[in-house]
Amino acid sequence: TTMSNKISPDDIRARFSSAMSAMYRDEVPAYGTLMELVARINDETLAEQPQLKARLDATDTLERISEERHGAIRLGTAEELAMMRRIFAVMGMYPVGYYDLSEAGVPVHSTAFRPVGEAALKRNPFRVFTSLLRLDLIADEALRTEAAAILAHRQIFTDGAIALAEKAEADDGLQEQDAARFVSEVLETFRWHDKANVELSMYHRLHDAHRLIADVVSFKGPHINHLTPRTLDIDKVQAKMPDYGIAPKAVVEGPPTRKCPILLRQTSFKALEERVSFKDGQGGWQTGTHTARFGEIEQRGVALTPKGRALYDTLLNDTRKIVRPAADGSNADAYEAALLDVFQAFPDDWAAIRAEGLGYFSYYLTDKASKDLPASLDAEQLIADGYIGFDPIVYEDFLPVSAAGIFQSNLGDGAQQDFVASPNQQRFETDLGAKVLNEFDHYAGIEQASLDACLAAFSRQTA
Ligand code: OOG
Ligand code: NI
Numbered sequence: 001t002t003m004s005n006k007i008s009p010d011d012i013r014a015r016f017s018s019a020m021s022a023m024y025r026d027e028v029p030a031y032g033t034l035m036e037l038v039a040r041i042n043d044e045t046l047a048e049q050p051q052l053k054a055r056l057d058a059t060d061t062l063e064r065i066s067e068e069r070h071g072a073i074r075l076g077t078a079e080e081l082a083m084m085r086r087i088f089a090v091m092g093m094y095p096v097g098y099y100d101l102s103e104a105g106v107p108v109h110s111t112a113f114r115p116v117g118e119a120a121l122k123r124n125p126f127r128v129f130t131s132l133l134r135l136d137l138i139a140d141e142a143l144r145t146e147a148a149a150i151l152a153h154r155q156i157f158t159d160g161a162i163a164l165a166e167k168a169e170a171d172d173g174l175q176e177q178d179a180a181r182f183v184s185e186v187l188e189t190f191r192w193h194d195k196a197n198v199e200l201s202m203y204h205r206l207h208d209a210h211r212l213i214a215d216v217v218s219f220k221g222p223h224i225n226h227l228t229p230r231t232l233d234i235d236k237v238q239a240k241m242p243d244y245g246i247a248p249k250a251v252v253e254g255p256p257t258r259k260c261p262i263l264l265r266q267t268s269f270k271a272l273e274e275r276v277s278f279k280d281g282q283g284g285w286q287t288g289t290h291t292a293r294f295g296e297i298e299q300r301g302v303a304l305t306p307k308g309r310a311l312y313d314t315l316l317n318d319t320r321k322i323v324r325p326a327a328d329g330s331n332a333d334a335y336e337a338a339l340l341d342v343f344q345a346f347p348d349d350w351a352a353i354r355a356e357g358l359g360y361f362s363y364y365l366t367d368k369a370s371k372d373l374p375a376s377l378d379a380e381q382l383i384a385d386g387y388i389g390f391d392p393i394v395y396e397d398f399l400p401v402s403a404a405g406i407f408q409s410n411l412g413d414g415a416q417q418d419f420v421a422s423p424n425q426q427r428f429e430t431d432l433g434a435k436v437l438n439e440f441d442h443y444a445g446i447e448q449a450s451l452d453a454c455l456a457a458f459s460r461q462t463a
Helices: 009-027 029-048 050-058 062-066 078-090 118-123 141-153 159-171 176-189 200-209 211-217 234-244 306-322 332-345 350-355 367-371 379-384 400-409 425-432 439-462
Strands: 069-075 094-100 108-114 127-133 195-199 226-229 264-269 273-279 285-291 295-300 361-365 388-392
Touching: 009 029, 009 069, 009 078, 009 118, 009 176, 009 226, 029 050, 029 062, 029 226, 029 234, 029 295, 050 062, 062 118, 069 078, 069 108, 069 211, 078 094, 078 108, 078 127, 078 159, 078 176, 078 425, 094 400, 094 425, 094 439, 108 425, 127 211, 141 200, 141 211, 159 176, 195 200, 195 285, 200 211, 200 273, 200 285, 211 285, 234 264, 234 295, 264 400, 306 332, 350 388, 361 439, 367 439, 379 388, 379 439
Parallel strands: 069 127, 195 273, 226 295
Antiparallel strands: 069 226, 094 108, 108 127, 264 295, 273 285, 361 388
């Protein structure tokens, strides 16, 4: 007999994203500075490009941009990952894609928890890049066992968070009071702890095996390690960062500057060295430092089809055969020049990208469609004759090579290590307790639905 006053998962996610942003701004003031810079450049870009503004407005995606961000966490165990999945589900966030970072020398594999479906994305596209540590890639067996034992003893979720996730599953949602409590309980999992879980000597041993292992195993929970606002002009933000007292990493990850942005471009500022208290083994504390938390910005472009993505991967590979960006930024100019040059092979105009089947587009009826009747109901003819227009569908996911670059730039220049590349999606999904969703299916679905809606409108008219 309970009246359902459930808060929608989309609303819980929006509230959570906003609470996380407030917490991180408190914890890492440079993040707040970056947010201001991004907001300013976005306003300028929209003022300079009225056409871009009009299309963002028309597609109901203007509003989401100022609220848009992604974060990242690194988990230690399968149990943590599985529980995290259930918690994100309460907020309408589902695992999309599998990213193997072992190939790039980082001992993790990852997914992105994010909303799926057009309406949910428009409401709030908050995503969290979530990595699971792979102790199996660590050579030192004794250390591996000790690290696993430390991880087995920690509980990264509050009792309240677990109880409310279970309640949401049982009742198919949460009501106002519970939703508010859920947001604040779950936020605890992402909080920074300046007291480590381990002694300084253990921290050093973990750190020597790989900095990332120290970051995961030494702490009480998976502190949010960055939060990334979305900019409409990443080159401008990158250029202005030093004026705001922020030193950006040397190269922007992803595709080069283009008229028609594709996929995702990202840049970050280096992680802060922070004071941490470690156990001294005698019931007291001992001071040390840890570097993990940083800031990042991103610019999102059109989602690519498998064909477009294959072309992107080939061109990025080709570029890296010419110049491999050095961690210290010494060859940044050469890398950027090579990138620009090699990517000439990727069409830089929306019509060509669409015609060649490289990107996903969302279709809409133009003004002309409301004025006169077309002679043909063929989709391509309708597009050619200007009855149907198209907008790029935004890429909502991540890029493994870029992610590796972001990881590396924050692990220190010496952190590059070789692991045997060993993608293991099946193992990841077993640990997660679910299969990850396929990003391409989702974009294709949005595209097809928009085209079907246009064609249906014409058949109604002509019927
Ligand atoms: C995640 C790095 C990946 C991105 O934007 O590609 C990432 C991490 O450092 O934990 O956030
Ligand atoms: Ni990121």
